Amino acid sequence: HIDQVIVPALDAVLEAIGEPQALVAAHSLGGTLAAIGAAAYPERVAGLLLIEAPLTFDAEAGALAAVVAAMPRETVHDLGGNAIPGSLLSSLAVMAAPDVFLWDPSLDWLASAASNSAVLHMRVRRWTNDELAMPGALFVDLVEGLYRDNRFVTGKLTVGGARVDPAQLASIPLLI
Numbered sequence: 001h002i003d004q005v006i007v008p009a010l011d012a013v014l015e016a017i018g019e020p021q022a023l024v025a026a027h028s029l030g031g032t033l034a035a036i037g038a039a040a041y042p043e044r045v046a047g048l049l050l051i052e053a054p055l056t057f058d059a060e061a062g063a064l065a066a067v068v069a070a071m072p073r074e075t076v077h078d079l080g081g082n083a084i085p086g087s088l089l090s091s092l093a094v095m096a097a098p099d100v101f102l103w104d105p106s107l108d109w110l111a112s113a114a115s116n117s118a119v120l121h122m123r124v125r126r127w128t129n130d131e132l133a134m135p136g137a138l139f140v141d142l143v144e145g146l147y148r149d150n151r152f153v154t155g156k157l158t159v160g161g162a163r164v165d166p167a168q169l170a171s172i173p174l175l176i
Contacts, residue, residue, distance in 0.1 A: 001138050002159045006037040010044055021046035028052050029142070036152055039168040040159040047173040055166070056153040057146050063096035068147040080140040086131025 013022050023046050026034035031053020038045040057065065094101045105125055112118045151157035157164045 001135075001141070002033060002037045002040060006033050007041060007044075010037065010041075014044065019046075020044070023047040023049065025049035026051070026053060032146070032152075035169060036157065036159065036164060038172055039152075039166050040162070040164045042168045042171055045172050047175070048169070049175045057148075057150045063100075064092075064147065067092055067096040068143055071143065073144070073148075076140055076143045080136040082136045083133040084136055084139045085133050089134060090129060090131050 010022065010024065014020065021044055024034050024038060026049070028051070031050040032055065035048060035050060035053060035055055038048050054062065054064075057068075090101070105128075109118065109121050109125065112121045145151045145157060149156065152164065153166050155163060155165060
Protein backbone atom coordinates (compact mmCIF):
# COMPACT_ATOMS: atom_id res chain seq x y z
CA HIS A 1 0.00 0.00 0.00
CA ILE A 2 2.87 2.39 0.77
CA ASP A 3 4.53 1.93 -2.64
CA GLN A 4 1.26 1.59 -4.54
CA VAL A 5 -0.80 4.42 -3.01
CA ILE A 6 1.03 6.64 -0.49
CA VAL A 7 4.28 7.28 -2.39
CA PRO A 8 2.61 7.86 -5.79
CA ALA A 9 0.23 10.35 -4.14
CA LEU A 10 3.16 12.11 -2.49
CA ASP A 11 5.07 12.15 -5.79
CA ALA A 12 2.05 13.72 -7.53
CA VAL A 13 1.94 16.46 -4.88
CA LEU A 14 5.68 17.07 -5.20
CA GLU A 15 5.35 17.37 -8.97
CA ALA A 16 2.37 19.72 -8.66
CA ILE A 17 4.13 22.05 -6.21
CA GLY A 18 7.50 21.79 -7.93
CA GLU A 19 9.32 21.01 -4.71
CA PRO A 20 11.52 18.06 -3.69
CA GLN A 21 9.73 17.73 -0.31
CA ALA A 22 6.28 18.33 1.13
CA LEU A 23 4.67 18.70 4.52
CA VAL A 24 2.50 15.63 5.08
CA ALA A 25 -0.53 15.76 7.38
CA ALA A 26 -2.58 12.65 8.08
CA HIS A 27 -5.09 11.18 10.54
CA SER A 28 -5.62 7.75 12.09
CA LEU A 29 -4.60 4.84 9.85
CA GLY A 30 -3.65 7.32 7.12
CA GLY A 31 -1.24 8.88 9.62
CA THR A 32 0.27 5.52 10.46
CA LEU A 33 0.80 4.78 6.77
CA ALA A 34 2.16 8.31 6.19
CA ALA A 35 4.68 7.83 9.00
CA ILE A 36 5.80 4.51 7.52
CA GLY A 37 6.11 6.15 4.09
CA ALA A 38 8.08 9.05 5.59
CA ALA A 39 10.44 6.64 7.35
CA ALA A 40 10.91 4.70 4.10
CA TYR A 41 11.42 7.84 1.98
CA PRO A 42 12.51 10.65 4.34
CA GLU A 43 14.07 12.64 1.50
CA ARG A 44 10.54 13.39 0.20
CA VAL A 45 9.08 14.69 3.49
CA ALA A 46 9.79 18.17 4.87
CA GLY A 47 7.61 17.65 7.94
CA LEU A 48 5.00 15.28 9.30
CA LEU A 49 1.79 16.17 11.15
CA LEU A 50 0.10 13.13 12.72
CA ILE A 51 -3.36 13.27 14.30
CA GLU A 52 -4.51 10.25 16.31
CA ALA A 53 -2.07 8.06 14.37
CA PRO A 54 -0.61 5.13 16.31
CA LEU A 55 2.98 4.21 15.53
CA THR A 56 3.50 1.38 17.97
CA PHE A 57 1.26 -1.62 18.46
CA ASP A 58 1.80 -3.71 21.54
CA ALA A 59 -0.39 -4.93 24.40
CA GLU A 60 -0.41 -1.39 25.81
CA ALA A 61 -1.38 0.23 22.48
CA GLY A 62 -4.96 0.97 23.36
CA ALA A 63 -8.37 -0.42 22.61
CA LEU A 64 -7.57 -1.95 19.22
CA ALA A 65 -4.92 -4.19 20.78
CA ALA A 66 -7.62 -6.12 22.65
CA VAL A 67 -9.80 -6.50 19.55
CA VAL A 68 -6.88 -7.77 17.46
CA ALA A 69 -5.76 -10.13 20.22
CA ALA A 70 -9.26 -11.61 20.33
CA MET A 71 -9.37 -12.12 16.55
CA PRO A 72 -8.09 -15.58 15.55
CA ARG A 73 -5.32 -15.56 12.91
CA GLU A 74 -7.36 -17.94 10.74
CA THR A 75 -10.25 -15.46 10.67
CA VAL A 76 -7.94 -12.62 9.66
CA HIS A 77 -6.38 -14.68 6.87
CA ASP A 78 -9.78 -15.93 5.68
CA LEU A 79 -10.78 -12.27 5.19
CA GLY A 80 -7.63 -11.57 3.17
CA GLY A 81 -9.10 -12.54 -0.19
CA ASN A 82 -12.01 -10.16 0.12
CA ALA A 83 -12.62 -6.45 0.38
CA ILE A 84 -13.34 -5.65 4.02
CA PRO A 85 -16.56 -3.61 4.20
CA GLY A 86 -16.27 -0.20 5.79
CA SER A 87 -19.20 -1.10 8.04
CA LEU A 88 -17.18 -3.98 9.50
CA LEU A 89 -14.22 -1.66 10.12
CA SER A 90 -16.55 0.85 11.81
CA SER A 91 -18.08 -1.91 13.93
CA LEU A 92 -14.62 -3.06 15.03
CA ALA A 93 -13.78 0.53 16.00
CA VAL A 94 -16.98 0.84 18.05
CA MET A 95 -16.24 -2.51 19.76
CA ALA A 96 -12.71 -1.37 20.52
CA ALA A 97 -13.57 2.07 21.88
CA PRO A 98 -17.31 2.69 22.26
CA ASP A 99 -16.74 5.93 24.17
CA VAL A 100 -14.68 7.43 21.33
CA PHE A 101 -16.65 6.11 18.35
CA LEU A 102 -20.21 6.00 19.71
CA TRP A 103 -20.94 7.81 22.96
CA ASP A 104 -18.74 10.92 22.67
CA PRO A 105 -20.03 11.84 19.18
CA SER A 106 -23.61 11.28 20.34
CA LEU A 107 -23.10 13.53 23.36
CA ASP A 108 -21.44 16.15 21.13
CA TRP A 109 -24.49 16.09 18.86
CA LEU A 110 -26.83 16.49 21.83
CA ALA A 111 -24.79 19.46 23.06
CA SER A 112 -25.09 21.12 19.63
CA ALA A 113 -28.71 20.11 18.92
CA ALA A 114 -30.19 23.49 19.88
CA SER A 115 -27.72 25.48 17.77
CA ASN A 116 -27.04 26.05 14.09
CA SER A 117 -24.07 23.74 14.32
CA ALA A 118 -26.30 20.66 14.73
CA VAL A 119 -26.66 20.23 10.95
CA LEU A 120 -22.93 20.65 10.45
CA HIS A 121 -22.31 18.08 13.19
CA MET A 122 -24.63 15.61 11.46
CA ARG A 123 -22.86 16.15 8.12
CA VAL A 124 -19.45 15.56 9.70
CA ARG A 125 -20.74 12.40 11.42
CA ARG A 126 -22.13 11.18 8.09
CA TRP A 127 -18.75 11.82 6.45
CA THR A 128 -16.80 10.05 9.22
CA ASN A 129 -19.12 7.04 8.98
CA ASP A 130 -18.68 6.78 5.21
CA GLU A 131 -15.92 4.19 5.41
CA LEU A 132 -14.61 2.76 2.19
CA ALA A 133 -13.95 -0.93 1.83
CA MET A 134 -10.36 -1.94 2.57
CA PRO A 135 -8.53 -4.44 0.36
CA GLY A 136 -8.33 -7.75 2.20
CA ALA A 137 -4.58 -8.09 1.68
CA LEU A 138 -4.04 -4.67 3.28
CA PHE A 139 -6.26 -5.70 6.21
CA VAL A 140 -4.16 -8.83 6.76
CA ASP A 141 -0.91 -6.86 6.49
CA LEU A 142 -2.14 -4.30 9.02
CA VAL A 143 -3.52 -6.78 11.53
CA GLU A 144 -0.65 -9.23 11.33
CA GLY A 145 2.30 -6.99 10.50
CA LEU A 146 1.54 -3.89 12.51
CA TYR A 147 -0.94 -4.81 15.23
CA ARG A 148 0.17 -8.34 16.11
CA ASP A 149 3.88 -8.22 15.28
CA ASN A 150 4.56 -4.47 15.80
CA ARG A 151 6.95 -4.62 12.82
CA PHE A 152 7.28 -0.86 12.28
CA VAL A 153 8.79 0.20 15.61
CA THR A 154 10.78 -3.02 15.91
CA GLY A 155 12.44 -2.36 12.53
CA LYS A 156 11.09 -5.56 10.95
CA LEU A 157 8.74 -3.90 8.43
CA THR A 158 9.69 -3.91 4.76
CA VAL A 159 8.48 -1.57 2.04
CA GLY A 160 9.43 -2.25 -1.55
CA GLY A 161 11.72 -5.06 -0.41
CA ALA A 162 13.75 -2.81 1.93
CA ARG A 163 13.60 -2.70 5.70
CA VAL A 164 12.06 0.51 7.07
CA ASP A 165 14.02 2.12 9.88
CA PRO A 166 11.62 3.98 12.22
CA ALA A 167 14.60 6.01 13.45
CA GLN A 168 14.39 7.88 10.14
CA LEU A 169 11.45 9.79 11.64
CA ALA A 170 13.95 11.51 13.95
CA SER A 171 15.33 13.38 10.91
CA ILE A 172 11.88 14.79 10.01
CA PRO A 173 10.18 17.63 11.90
CA LEU A 174 7.26 15.86 13.58
CA LEU A 175 4.10 17.20 15.18
CA ILE A 176 1.94 14.63 16.93
